Amino acid sequence: MIQNAPKKWTVLLYSAADNNLHPYMVDDVAELETVGSDAQTDVVVQIDHGREGGGAERYHIEKTKDGHGPVLSPVLEQKGQVNMSSAYTLSDAIQWAMKNYPSEHFMLVISDHGNAWKGCAQDDSARGWMSVPELKAGLAHAQQATGKKIDVLGFDCCLMANLETAYQVRDQASYMVASEMTEGADGWPYNPILTPDTLRSVRLDMSPRELASMLVDKSGTTESVHTLSAIDLSKVGAIAQPMAELRQALVETPTTQAELRAIWKDTVRFYGYRDAGDWARQLQDRVADPTVKEKAGAALAAIQDAVISEDHHGPYAGATGMTLQVHKSSDLSYRNLEFEKDVKWSQAQERVGPVDDPKSAHFEE
Numbered sequence: 214m215i216q217n218a219p220k221k222w223t224v225l226l227y228s229a230a231d232n233n234l235h236p237y238m239v240d241d242v243a244e245l246e247t248v249g250s251d252a253q254t255d256v257v258v259q260i261d262h263g264r265e266g267g268g269a270e271r272y273h274i275e276k277t278k279d280g281h282g283p284v285l286s287p288v289l290e291q292k293g294q295v296n297m298s299s300a301y302t303l304s305d306a307i308q309w310a311m312k313n314y315p316s317e318h319f320m321l322v323i324s325d326h327g328n329a330w331k332g333c334a335q336d337d338s339a340r341g342w343m344s345v346p347e348l349k350a351g352l353a354h355a356q357q358a359t360g361k362k363i364d365v366l367g368f369d370c371c372l373m374a375n376l377e378t379a380y381q382v383r384d385q386a387s388y389m390v391a392s393e394m395t396e397g398a399d400g401w402p403y404n405p406i407l408t409p410d411t412l413r414s415v416r417l418d419m420s421p422r423e424l425a426s427m428l429v430d431k432s433g434t435t436e437s438v439h440t441l442s443a444i445d446l447s448k449v450g451a452i453a454q455p456m457a458e459l460r461q462a463l464v465e466t467p468t469t470q471a472e473l474r475a476i477w478k479d480t481v482r483f484y485g486y487r488d489a490g491d492w493a494r495q496l497q498d499r500v501a502d503p504t505v506k507e508k509a510g511a512a513l514a515a516i517q518d519a520v521i522s523e524d525h526h527g528p529y530a531g532a533t534g535m536t537l538q539v540h541k542s543s544d545l546s547y548r549n550l551e552f553e554k555d556v557k558w559s560q561a562q563e564r565v566g567p568v569d570d571p572k573s574a575h576f577e578e
Contacts, residue, residue: 221253222424223316224407227306228260229297229325229334229343235263237398238324241369242272242284248407249276249286255314256407259306261297264338268293271309297325298334298341300351307355307363318421320365321386324400327370329486329536330377330550334370345381346549352385362387364421366446367428371395374442376452376489376516376535380552383449388425388521390443393483393536394529397437406431426522440483440525442534448519453555455515459493459508460561466502473565476500477539481531485540485568490516490533541567 226245230238242258250256256274269292277285295302303323311319327333334343343351356362366386368374373391382389406428419427425443432438463473476495481488493516496509513533520534538547541562547553 219315219317220255221316222318222320223255223257223310223314224320224322225307225310226256226258226260227297227303227321227323227334228258229323229336231261231263231297231339232326232335232337234325234398235266237400239284241324241400241403242274242286244403245274245407246277246284246286247404249274251276255316257310257314259292259297259309261295261336264294267291269295269297271306273314294338296336296339296341298336298339298343298347300343300347300354303334303343303348303351304354304358307352308358311355311359311361318364318424319361320367320421320424321363322367322369322401324369327368327373327391329372329375330381330538330547330552331544333368333373344546344549345378346551348378349381349385349551352382356385364388365390365425365428367391367401369396369400372483372486372536374440374444374535375486376449376537377547377550377552379444379446379449379519379535380452380555381550383446386446387421388443389446390425390428390441392438393440393442393486393488393525393532393534395484396439399437401428401432401438402435405435422521429522429524432524439527440529440532441523442520443522444535445519445521448515452512452515452519453552455508455511456558457556459496459505459512460556460558462502462505462508463496463561463564466500466505466564468500468502468505470564470566472500477565480539481529483529483536485538486536487539488529488532489535489537490520491531492537492539494531494533538562540565543567 258272261269271290272286332344363386368391374393481491493509493513523534525532
């Protein structure tokens with residue numbers, strides 16, 4: 214069903230629902246049906262119902278009477294058993310949406326479990342999990358096949374507003390929208406995001422930057438979403454040099470590990486991760502070493518330059534929009550990240566050290 218005339222926006226919800234979030238993610242699709250597609254915007258979905266539910270299906274979302282109960286939009290394709298944690302499956306879904314629903318701008322929302330630089334998209338039937346390098350591979354494959362870059366990459370997942378993640382996908386999308394904190398099972402509020410009056414402005418005249426910021430404004434004050442950030446991925450590459458210089462300053466500083474760990478413990482926390490900007494700010498304010506102060510200030514400025522919109526409430530005062538793996542991780546897959554390869558950040562992690570109990574590394578000491 215190829216659309217001849219490109220529309221303003223195509224929104225693809227990639228719903229990796231073959232896990233315990235399935236009923237909530239079906240509700241997300243039903244909620245999208247309260248708005249649906251129109252002459253200027255196509256809303257399409259690939260959702261996996263798991264082995265017992267018949268596998269994955271693709272929909273072109275139409276406006277229905279309400280957003281409750283089963284999905285009412287017609288099924289376009291029955292995909293059967295697919296592994297939604299596979300880079301190939303992600304690339305295939307993006308290519309399908311871009312080919313069949315051409316548009317000036319494209320937004321991809323990945324919906325499921327997430328865990329910062331450790332990845333997202335759990336598939337129970339395949340016993341799969343998409344690492345961040347695999348995520349990049351899927352996005353890059355689709356970009357190469359279509360010649361089109363994603364304008365807005367959204368994560369309706371926990372903990373994905375993470376510096377290492379943003380750095381990994383910095384060349385595959387223009388903007389990234391995600392939460393530093395865990396999200397409630399309900400996830401993003403799709404009806405408020407895409408209400409008719411708001412979506413009409415999106416369809417007619419909203420740029421990718423404006424849409425990314427609008428998502429933060431619409432989602433960031435809900436009960437399910439305690440934090441949300443919009444990140445300009447074109448600015449994320451510029452964070453590498455100041456972070457590398459901060460890493461070197463931390464390696465060479467006479468500041469003790471005990472002092473650094475005290476600062477780490479006071480930095481705004483999101484389970485095992487810390488807010489990258491608050492960490493830099495605390496170093497700038499509390500470490501006596503003038504070199505660390507200078508380099509931390511430069512890192513903070515680069516982080517703030519990349520985050521174009523950020524919202525937080527509850528116990529997250531001081532959050533700046535992206536998390537960072539500050540302490541030493543026992544997970545050796547960290548060395549596979551581009552951020553680690555370019556910045557050698559694990560050397561700074563060594564100065565902070567591991568958490569007291571390695572088993573609690575991602576769920577607080």
